[in-house]
Amino acid sequence: MASQNNIKCKNCSDFYTNIKHKWCKPCQINKVNSLKNNIANSTSGNEKIDYFIQEAQLKFESYKDTIVEWIPYNQFSDIKEISKGNFATVYSAIWNDGPLQHDEHYEELRRTSNKEVILKRLYNLQNIINDLLYEARVYSIEKRKYAYLKIYGISQNPDTKDYILVFNDGYCLNCGKIVYTYKWCRSCQINNLKNRFENWTSGNEKIDRFIQKMQLMISYYDDIIVEWIPYGQFNNIKEISKSDFTAIYSAKWKDGLLQFDKNCRELKRELNKEVALKYFYSSQNINDFLFEIKSYSINKFSTIPWIYGISKNPDTKDYIVVLSNDYCENCSELYTDIYYKWCKPCLLNNLRINFNFTSWTSGNEKIDELIQEMQLKINKWNDIIVEWVPYNQFNDVKEISKSNFAAVYLAVWKDGPLQRDEHNEELKRTPNKEIALKCLYNSQSFTNDEFLKEVKSYSIEVNSYNRILNMYGISQNPNTKDYIIVLDNAYCENCSEVYTNIREKWCKTCQLNNFKKYFSHEISRNEKIDDFIQEMQFEINKWNDIIIEWIPYNQFINIKEIGEIGFTTIYSAIWKNGPLQHDKHYGILKRISDKKVTLRCLHNSQKITNEFLNEVVKEFSIVKEESSLPNLFGISQNPDTQDYIIVVDNDRCETCNKIYTVICRKWCNPCVLNNLRKAFVNWTSGNEIIDNFIQEMQLKINNCNDLIVEWIPYNQFNNIKEIIKNDSFAVYTASSNQVFSNVLLKKFFNSQNITNEFLNEV
């Protein structure tokens, strides 16, 4: 654990909000508030804009966020136009003083001068202030949703009086469109590839069209650009394997793969690229050939072989598909795991030949068989290779717990387990590994299969998410002859029990003990409620589950009535001390102070019944962000009326004050739809049918996971695929979403041919 100096704010001596980057949110709020008075002279002169900026200045959530501000126009130099539309012009410029941001070294807000920025000048809009602030709000408050773009502030040209949004360099300097990871502009890359269509041909129209189609399919900077590769580009051609219809060769591709270079941000070739060539004998039937090669992928996250291009042997006329070389160098079969270039048959051979895995014996046939069985179970490159470990391999043996049947020791394993080195892919031992030894008494006589059962209850898969311990091997105490299971050290340092969650090294018992020992907490003096709270506290199952409490009423300030539902009055309030939160990395429990909460005050609830408490369990949840129910923080009581109060996380939309549609994600469907409708004026495809179609699709959303939500601020259709790509892989491959993205892409490439029937079909 880090020393207290490194984890506490120098200013207020409380724990940092972000320990790693020495960032204290409460202190930054104070600083920004005091700054406001100093920069009073840099006002926009417009009340609405000033109000927006003051509000947005305090909306930061991370050490990386910049402080939104009003930026005087004379701060900009080197202004160059990038693109121009009917409602906005985009410029690049230098901001002389630069944005205000947390500086880790000085632990204060500092400016980064001469910052490259993008200016977006708005004009011709009906309600310029509202539209300006709408767009500013999208990028300031919800900015985390968008890959690269963020807003620095607002400015105004003193001559034209046009308002200007100031962004980071998140626009393509070439075409003015929004860019993504590594400032990759899909639009420019597609244009670039289209311009090259003239420069190459396979001599066959169908193959040309296939390659062009594959090139236009790229949606991510890292996707493979499939090409026609002249046969003369290959050398070092060596046979890997051969069948009646195909043959596979390894080869070097001289010029190599065309790729977006993230450092210099342009297309570059990876010279002398190692590839596999798959020859299709008598592939004169182009349709069959093209059908077959559709099964390869251009996506580098894919676990099927990647396609680099197509070629043709000029002598035999055989067509060739150029693939990533995923064939094992030793045995010429496809790797068991292509991504990690891992071959299971070769691993087992290696263990036999180089590590004498067949020449050892435990002295007991059953144990020998058991270990061999565990070795055959290996299925992944990083699965644990279980082995017989001689007892003299263990140093520093210390007992940590003991029962009638077994004892657990910590020890250091001198040679350590065999593992594949991530870099050179060779098997080697990691010496002096800390492990746990579970010694089973009287296990020398195997009259029953208890020992075998116990061994099989452990896992050889690393990073298993559950309570299952990893096992490395079996050993034997030479004195007692008791057998020993060699296990991962996943025992809590404090209480010596196996962690509740091994991967997170989280111990439930210790977390609850910490809470009781170090945090002031009061009791309700009502037995039923106290029992209920204790029971709920014991329900936690994850490090970030909420430990509910009895919260004294004087902890609440700013209490405002919101409304009434049945016999319940709803208030919003600020909980001064705030709920407990566990910091995963530093193992500390701390309070998040000044938390906005919702109080549900029950009329005439002086008598608490079991039914009432059962309702609480059903209607609220202590699991964060995974449940559709509001999060429960605790129970309180109004000292005047004696009415009981259920304290839950703020479940009201900041904009409309109604209950969020999806409470755990703080997502409000009516407000999202409203914003969508407001945004209709900001974009147009130039085609009314399509506009209506898209508007209709947008207004269909009713869930925070709907992809269109992410799509709102982008008025450029060609961006849709990138955003889907930014989502999880599973969402991307879902068939309905796939259809949707295809529609938009088709529209982009053949937009002249769009008809009503076409959209109906969709």
Ligand SMILES: [Zn+2]
């Ligand atoms: Zn502080």
Ligand SMILES: [Zn+2]
């Ligand atoms: Zn571009």
Ligand SMILES: [Zn+2]
């Ligand atoms: Zn192999």
Ligand SMILES: [Zn+2]
């Ligand atoms: Zn513990």
Ligand SMILES: [Zn+2]
């Ligand atoms: Zn709302």
